Amino acid sequence: MEYKNVLTVCPYCGCGCNFYLQVLDGELVGILPCKSHLVSQGKLCIKGWNASDFVVSKDRLTKPLRKKNGKFVEISWEEALNLVTEKLTQYSPDAVAVLSSAKCTNEENYLMMKFARAVLKTNSVDHCARLCHAATVVGLGKTFGSGAMTNSIGELEDADCIFVIGSNTTEQHPLIARYIMRAREKGSKLIVADPRLIPLTQFADYHLRQRPGTDVALLNGFMNVILKEGWEDKKFINECTEDFEELKEVAKKYTPEEVEKITGIPQELIIKASRTYAQAKSASLIYSMGITQHTTGVDNVVSCSNLALLTGNVGRPSTGVNPLRGQSNVQGACDMGALPNLYSGYQSVADENARAKFEKAWNTELPTKPGLTVVEMMHEAAKGNLKAIYIMGENPMLSEPDINQVKKALENLEFLVVQDIFLTETAQLADLVLPGTSYAERDGTVTATDRRVQRIRKAIEPIGESKPDWQIICELARKMGSERFEYSSPAEIMDEIASVTPIYGGIGYERIEDIGLQWPCPSKEHPGTPYLHQGKFSRGKGKFFGIEFKEAAELPDADYPLILTTGRTIFHYHTGTMTRRTEALNREVPTGYMEINFKDAEKLNIFEGEIVAVKSRRGKIEVKVQITKKVPEGVIFIPFHFAESPANALTNSAFDPVAKIPEYKVCAVKVEKK
Amino acid sequence: MIEKLQKLAKDYLISGKVEVIFGLREKDNHLAPYIFTQVEELDSLVISSGQAGMQTVKYPLFYTCRPSKKNIIRLIEEKYPAIKMGVIVKGCEERAFIELAKRNQINMENIEILGVACSREEAIECRCPRPYPNHPLLGEKVEGVLEDKNVGELLNKGLSERLAFWQFQLSKCMKCYGCRNACPLCFCQDCAMEQELWSKIGEIPPEIPIFHFIRFYHLADRCIECGECEKACPMDIPLLTISKQVRKDVKELFNYESGLDLKQESPLLTTLDERPMKEVKNDGI
Numbered sequence: 001m002e003y004k005n006v007l008t009v010c011p012y013c014g015c016g017c018n019f020y021l022q023v024l025d026g027e028l029v030g031i032l033p034c035k036s037h038l039v040s041q042g043k044l045c046i047k048g049w050n051a052s053d054f055v056v057s058k059d060r061l062t063k064p065l066r067k068k069n070g071k072f073v074e075i076s077w078e079e080a081l082n083l084v085t086e087k088l089t090q091y092s093p094d095a096v097a098v099l100s101s102a103k104c105t106n107e108e109n110y111l112m113m114k115f116a117r118a119v120l121k122t123n124s125v126d127h128c129a130r131l132c133h134a135a136t137v138v139g140l141g142k143t144f145g146s147g148a149m150t151n152s153i154g155e156l157e158d159a160d161c162i163f164v165i166g167s168n169t170t171e172q173h174p175l176i177a178r179y180i181m182r183a184r185e186k187g188s189k190l191i192v193a194d195p196r197l198i199p200l201t202q203f204a205d206y207h208l209r210q211r212p213g214t215d216v217a218l219l220n221g222f223m224n225v226i227l228k229e230g231w232e233d234k235k236f237i238n239e240c241t242e243d244f245e246e247l248k249e250v251a252k253k254y255t256p257e258e259v260e261k262i263t264g265i266p267q268e269l270i271i272k273a274s275r276t277y278a279q280a281k282s283a284s285l286i287y288s289m290g291i292t293q294h295t296t297g298v299d300n301v302v303s304c305s306n307l308a309l310l311t312g313n314v315g316r317p318s319t320g321v322n323p324l325r326g327q328s329n330v331q332g333a334c335d336m337g338a339l340p341n342l343y344s345g346y347q348s349v350a351d352e353n354a355r356a357k358f359e360k361a362w363n364t365e366l367p368t369k370p371g372l373t374v375v376e377m378m379h380e381a382a383k384g385n386l387k388a389i390y391i392m393g394e395n396p397m398l399s400e401p402d403i404n405q406v407k408k409a410l411e412n413l414e415f416l417v418v419q420d421i422f423l424t425e426t427a428q429l430a431d432l433v434l435p436g437t438s439y440a441e442r443d444g445t446v447t448a449t450d451r452r453v454q455r456i457r458k459a460i461e462p463i464g465e466s467k468p469d470w471q472i473i474c475e476l477a478r479k480m481g482s483e484r485f486e487y488s489s490p491a492e493i494m495d496e497i498a499s500v501t502p503i504y505g506g507i508g509y510e511r512i513e514d515i516g517l518q519w520p521c522p523s524k525e526h527p528g529t530p531y532l533h534q535g536k537f538s539r540g541k542g543k544f545f546g547i548e549f550k551e552a553a554e555l556p557d558a559d560y561p562l563i564l565t566t567g568r569t570i571f572h573y574h575t576g577t578m579t580r581r582t583e584a585l586n587r588e589v590p591t592g593y594m595e596i597n598f599k600d601a602e603k604l605n606i607f608e609g610e611i612v613a614v615k616s617r618r619g620k621i622e623v624k625v626q627i628t629k630k631v632p633e634g635v636i637f638i639p640f641h642f643a644e645s646p647a648n649a650l651t652n653s654a655f656d657p658v659a660k661i662p663e664y665k666v667c668a669v670k671v672e673k674k
Numbered sequence: 675m676i677e678k679l680q681k682l683a684k685d686y687l688i689s690g691k692v693e694v695i696f697g698l699r700e701k702d703n704h705l706a707p708y709i710f711t712q713v714e715e716l717d718s719l720v721i722s723s724g725q726a727g728m729q730t731v732k733y734p735l736f737y738t739c740r741p742s743k744k745n746i747i748r749l750i751e752e753k754y755p756a757i758k759m760g761v762i763v764k765g766c767e768e769r770a771f772i773e774l775a776k777r778n779q780i781n782m783e784n785i786e787i788l789g790v791a792c793s794r795e796e797a798i799e800c801r802c803p804r805p806y807p808n809h810p811l812l813g814e815k816v817e818g819v820l821e822d823k824n825v826g827e828l829l830n831k832g833l834s835e836r837l838a839f840w841q842f843q844l845s846k847c848m849k850c851y852g853c854r855n856a857c858p859l860c861f862c863q864d865c866a867m868e869q870e871l872w873s874k875i876g877e878i879p880p881e882i883p884i885f886h887f888i889r890f891y892h893l894a895d896r897c898i899e900c901g902e903c904e905k906a907c908p909m910d911i912p913l914l915t916i917s918k919q920v921r922k923d924v925k926e927l928f929n930y931e932s933g934l935d936l937k938q939e940s941p942l943l944t945t946l947d948e949r950p951m952k953e954v955k956n957d958g959i
Contacts, residue, residue, distance in 0.1 A: 001694065001754060003746075005706035020706050022739060022746070029749055030739035033852070033906065035731045036704045036723065042731075043908040046850045053741060170878070174848050178908045181846060185910075199878055202845060514703040570848060570878060583741065584851070587868065589876040 001025065005032055006459035009446050010048045011103065011439040012573050014325035015039055015153065015175040016448025016516075017048055021440055021459035028052050028440065028460055038515055039153050039448070045174035046585065047573060052440065053582040055460075059422050061435035062464020072423075072433065077465065081472075083432055084390070085479045087415040088120060091387045093367060097124035097377045100338035101393030101469075102330035104436075105444025105456065107493035108469040109329070109336035110344055111485070112392055115473050116371075118362045119482050123349055123371030124386075127338045128394055129330050130374045131401075134659035135292040136323040137334060137346075139301025143309070144532070145539025147346070148331065150320030151284065151531040152450045152518065157182045159318040161189040161280030163273075165304065166215065166290020166665075170199035171570035173324045173449070176286075189276045193218060194290060195565065196595075196637060197630045206273040209632060210263040212565050213552035213666040216296060219303035220549065221259030222274045223251040223310055231278035233312030241309050241542040250546030262549060278311050282318040288326070289567065293664040295553045297656040302545050309542045315533040325449040327574075328439075332447030335504070335519065336497070340371030345501035361500050362484050373660040374400070375653065381409040388415040392469055393436060397425035398575035398643060401651040401662040402618045419472060422577050425643055435466035442468035444490045445512065447519070451529070453507050454516035552666035553654035556634065560616060560668035562600070563635045566647040576641040592642030593626045596671065600634065601627045604671055614638070616669045619649035636671065640664075675790075676720060679812055682788060683716050683760065692760035692786050695719070696747075698733060707735055707746070709759075721762070721790055730799055734902055735761060736770045736780075736858040743861055747780045760786045766800075768807035769898035769933025770858035776936055777896075779861055791815055800901055801914060808934075824915045825922075844882040846909035853913055854889060856906035859896040866892055886913070894920050895940040898933040 005020035017040035035042030064080035065072040116125035137147035156179035192204040256267035313319040337344040347354040380386040418430040477485035517528035623645035638647040699708035791813030797805035873881035904914040928941035
């Protein structure tokens with residue numbers, strides 16, 4: 001008899017909660033929260049408590065599948081890998097691309113980007129961080145020098161003021177909401193800026209209900225008040241920042257009266273909230289998709305950064321600018337360089353020294369031409385310039401904006417290979433499907449939102465003939481003639497990562513068996529970094545930018561009078577591939593819905609539970625009505641988890657000019673009775 | 675004390691009194707339930723772990739596995755009906771054990787209990803009224819916390835103030851079901867908390883107060899005051915404070931305390947002619 005509890009990291013959001021997978025004689029029997037874990041402390045959200053269900057779902061892929069005459073047939077691994085090798089080597093590097101995965105480990109993401117660059121000779125490697133925090137990587141990169149959460153989750157508890165903007169923390173990062181609530185009970189002030197009545201708003205001292213897409217104006221309004229009243233941190237500005245005058249000039253124009261006109265938030269509220277934030281000893285700003293998923297995503301992020309710099313709320317405990325990452329390893333996938341312009345550790349592909357270093361380490365020549373982002377891949381595929389895509393653990397057919405176009409693009413490819421644990425909407429379009437393993441069947445590391453690199457551990461044997469992604473990539477690379485993909489275990493891959501990635505330089509499995517380490521951790525002696533920019537910014541000085549407000553790409557008009565904003569619910573996760581195969585979660589929310597304000601519902605003469613048509617310039621869906629006060633008049637909300645009512649058939653693929661992140665949070669729609 | 679316990683457990687294993695020992699194992703500075711089959715492994719046997727500045731970490735051994743909703747001991751018994759198992763229990767765990775056996779959820783026949791008493795400090799930390807098993811093999815029986823401060827404070831408040839307090843506390847709920855999942859006595863196949871009759875599904879916070887109170891009512895004669903519900907709550911809702919009050923009511927009304935005596939039937943399972951009803955063995959869906 002063997003009964004054990006295997007410590008691992010929850011596969012859902014980026015909180016990095018730990019739990020034990022309970023294993024009796026090789027069979028998963030349940031989940032036990034880990035009480036000695038720093039963040040989760042024996043607590044989990046409903047998704048975490050049920051994270052073992054989908055692992056043993058009868059829908060798991062167990063064999064490679066090849067599409068023949070429109071139908072999938074099972075084939076051997078040998079045949080499958082030969083086919084990938086044959087196909088991917090027949091095109092020029094510019095005609096192939098790779099999508100890596102925020103659900104896979106650091107080791108797998110590193111290998112995938114190495115595979116793209118060293119074997120396929122293309123920089124076209126990207127992943128869904130493009131769709132969530134590309135604006136953060138760019139924005140905080142240029143203001144602070146590091147595009148990651150500045151502080152640690154636990155520190156939130158001791159903040160004097162927490163400003164949550166564009167993050168439905170309770171539903172998206174439940175265990176971080178725990179620390180917000182703890183701070184509040186200790187007397188911290190809470191400011192929430194969100195168009196919706198999210199669960200946190202009932203505990204907020206100030207709820208600023210901005211019109212969707214007006215965050216830059218709101219944040220400029222804060223800074224206008226702070227400068228007018230002289231609440232800025234002059235010493236910090238003098239010593240640690242640059243280009244303050246630029247900000248000052250722009251902020252002048254955004255008086256509370258002006259900002260009220262743009263955002264719809266009463267000016268008194270803006271003034272009071274600004275004072276609360278500015279006068280707190282330590283104020284922590286939290287943001288998420290509500291800031292980044294805009295055509296002005298980078299502007300929004302930079303504005304958050306401006307506000308923190310202005311008040312000296314960076315570089316100390318319980319302060320900072322804290323983007324919350326939405327997937328268990330989306331931080332790590334970025335850290336590992338699964339991005340078209342960066343190698344691991346944010347080393348630029350354009351930097352010749354960096355390229356030379358990787359060429360030496362991998363003993364091969366690397367491409368210099370910049371790669372495509374995921375959104376650009378779809379455009380190039382539609383045009384016929386991109387011929388083959390290798391997708392690992394992503395489901396763009398539900399997650400990308402304007403999915404009707406995505407479908408056309410993917411169907412236009414000559415070869416699509418998808419590696420996943422389920423036959424997702426994307427996998428259904430593939431020529432070849434490779435069965436990967438779930439988190440429960442492999443070893444590796446993942447990096448939580450607060451930069452903590454933690455171990456995931458194999459609890460059970462792979463289901464069917466599925467294989468861990470790192471093994472599949474290695475086998476493929478070897479078949480394609482590479483000699484630099486020989487690893488006996490993920491630990492060995494991590495050693496290579498550490499050798500070429502300064503911020504991970506001190507990370508090795510022997511150091512992270514218990515609680516993990518927070519990067520930057522440059523050497524084996526380094527204890528890790530709980531909060532960034534202490535004394536000095538990663539880029540030297542914190543940089544201000546004067547940012548003008550710009551409207552969203554598509555505003556409501558006579559034809560499409562409502563604003564659609566999209567997001568997630570606490571009970572489901574992303575494209576639902578895992579949560580919709582979990583009984584406890586499906587029972588709570590079995591299908592998609594549209595939140596609409598009762599006044600709009602009255603005008604449209606629609607009723608609770610009625611199925612209506614929602615149309616945008618790009619598509620049409622049918623969805624169930626939920627009448628509520630949660631959304632303001634003129635705004636509807638649809639979660640994007642549900643394939644039968646896919647919000648992303650409506651969304652606009654217009655993107656931020658620099659970060660290329662699409663505008664999921666604002667587009668114009670109309671609602672019609674069926 | 676831990677050396678003594680390890681020695682005792684080893685003796686049990688070596689002498690063949692039991693074939694396996696069920697207890698907590700420490701690995702990589704974390705502890706978790708484990709079944710020890712080898713004598714050497716027992717060097718990593720622990721009862722709890724405390725790191726400076728942190729709460730003492732303990733795990734109850736009798737948790738309900740999900741989605742099967744069967745107790746882990748039950749799952750083991752089903753696979754290995756004849757196995758002789760030594761189980762290391764604290765006071766709260768023995769109470770859970772007795773209550774589960776009383777309710778046909780586990781079979782005590784092949785189980786040998788190794789009882790361990792907790793210290794007064796541990797009792798205070800857990801707000802535990804009875805920090806020892808009936809017959810501890812290790813440790814001394816010390817007095818538990820008989821008057822709970824939190825319950826006292828609340829009872830001193832007026833009714834409307836109390837209502838406001840609970841309304842606030844329960845409005846934090848994010849519906850993780852952790853209170854139920856962590857409860858050793860929550861083993862129902864059809865859980866009242868999941869039924870739309872009581873609380874609309876798919877919403878947070880769930881309906882106040884019935885979503886939580888239906889559970890307290892349901893556990894009135896089962897709750898053994900281990901406090902695992904409260905410890906599992908991400909929002910720090912003081913659930914143990916309610917449990918304590920409900921348990922007190924049951925004691926005053928029926929002179930019944932759960933978890934103390936295997937032979938004592940629950941008053942809520944007694945029919946009008948005072949013949950006890952038998953609780954149905956949870957047999958899965």
